[in-house]
Amino acid sequence: xxxxxxxxxxxxxxxxxxxxxxxxxxxxxxxxxxxxxxxxxxxxxxxxxxxxxxxxxxxxxxxxxxxxxxxxxxxxxxxxxxxxxxxxxxxxxxxxxxxxxxxxxxxxxxxxxxxxxxxxxxxxxxxxxxxxxxxxxxxxxxxxxxxxxxx
Amino acid sequence: xxxxxxxxxxxxxxxxxxxxxxxxxxxxxxxxxxxxxxxxxxxxxxxxxxxxxxxxxxxxxxxxxxxxxxxxxxxxxxxxxxxxxxxxxxxxxxxxxxxxxxxxxxxxxxxxxxx
Numbered sequence: 001x002x003x004x005x006x007x008x009x010x011x012x013x014x015x016x017x018x019x020x021x022x023x024x025x026x027x028x029x030x031x032x033x034x035x036x037x038x039x040x041x042x043x044x045x046x047x048x049x050x051x052x053x054x055x056x057x058x059x060x061x062x063x064x065x066x067x068x069x070x071x072x073x074x075x076x077x078x079x080x081x082x083x084x085x086x087x088x089x090x091x092x093x094x095x096x097x098x099x100x101x102x103x104x105x106x107x108x109x110x111x112x113x114x115x116x117x118x119x120x121x122x123x124x125x126x127x128x129x130x131x132x133x134x135x136x137x138x139x140x141x142x143x144x145x146x147x148x149x150x151x
Numbered sequence: 152x153x154x155x156x157x158x159x160x161x162x163x164x165x166x167x168x169x170x171x172x173x174x175x176x177x178x179x180x181x182x183x184x185x186x187x188x189x190x191x192x193x194x195x196x197x198x199x200x201x202x203x204x205x206x207x208x209x210x211x212x213x214x215x216x217x218x219x220x221x222x223x224x225x226x227x228x229x230x231x232x233x234x235x236x237x238x239x240x241x242x243x244x245x246x247x248x249x250x251x252x253x254x255x256x257x258x259x260x261x262x263x264x265x266x
Contacts, residue, residue: 010179018153035208035239042210046178097248101225106218109247110211116246 001026003065008053008079016045016064020075023066027073029136036117037134041075043110044086044121044132052081052130072119075134083125086111086132154208156180159187166266167198167232169259173205176213184213188220197229200262204235214249221252230254232262 001023006012017038024034045062053059060080067074089111096105115121120135154175162169168191172184191199199220221231234256236244244250256262 010177013177013179014153014175021153032239032242038208039210039243042177046210046212050178098251101218101221101252104218104252106215106222107211109214113211113243113247 001066003063005061005063008049008060008062008081010046010049012049012062013042013045016062017042019064020066023068023075024073027066027068027138029073033136037075037136040114040117040121040134041077043114044077044134047084047086047110048077048079048081048130051084052079056082058082070138072138073136077132077134078129080129083130085123085125086114086121087123091115157183159184161187161191163191163194163196164263166263167200168194168196169200169202169263171202171205171259173207175208176206176216177208177210178212181210181212181216185216185220188216189223192220192223192227192229197224197227198266199224199229199231200256200259201231201233202235202259203233203240204237204258206240209240209243211247214243214247217249218252232256232265234259234262 004019006015020038020041021034024037029037048062058081063078065076091112092108118134119137122133122135124131155173157172157174157176157180160171170188170191176184188199224231231253233253235258236250236255254265256265
């Protein structure tokens, strides 16, 4: 799908989710998967806006591009804010999620939700910008390589 | 998949304030929910029944608001009850185990009856 650029503000979240939903819909995902993909990209874009841009005193755009090939569906998100690798984030331990209300941390769930929704979340900080790649393997990609399959 | 804007309706009853939240709760709209709940607390409410039956979408920013308000209530000896949690919103509450922190009911009537 053609790429689309949004201002790096929270007002862009609705447009971002709409882009993801349309691309994921065209790729044939069901409603639950589309919802989870929207949530994954929302979580990362929220972090880019709040931490990559606003907190760092920067402003800029966020560009989305969806690509579908025989094996996978990829949403690419590019920004020019302060770099942050989600894979370096300390994920909540299962025990942390069982703590009573008074001891429960109020944050730290966004990246967990984002990673849960995709097969892989790749990140690259380059001179040209930061790139997140949300990757979903297509179910038929495995079936297509299984032996004995008739074409 | 466009979700309607967030709308909040608060109804003050004898036993509790029912806060019905509809539409989408993301990082842009969650502060509005938080403020509506805090206004209830400042108005003297100690029990909030949050009706999620018309909530279509929630991100971690929304979950954070639920935790913040619930913690404030708990410090004041009050509590938050949830009702009407459903579908994909329920999955997000369950996956993060936030649902386990709250008593959850089918509708506001059953929540109020338990107070």
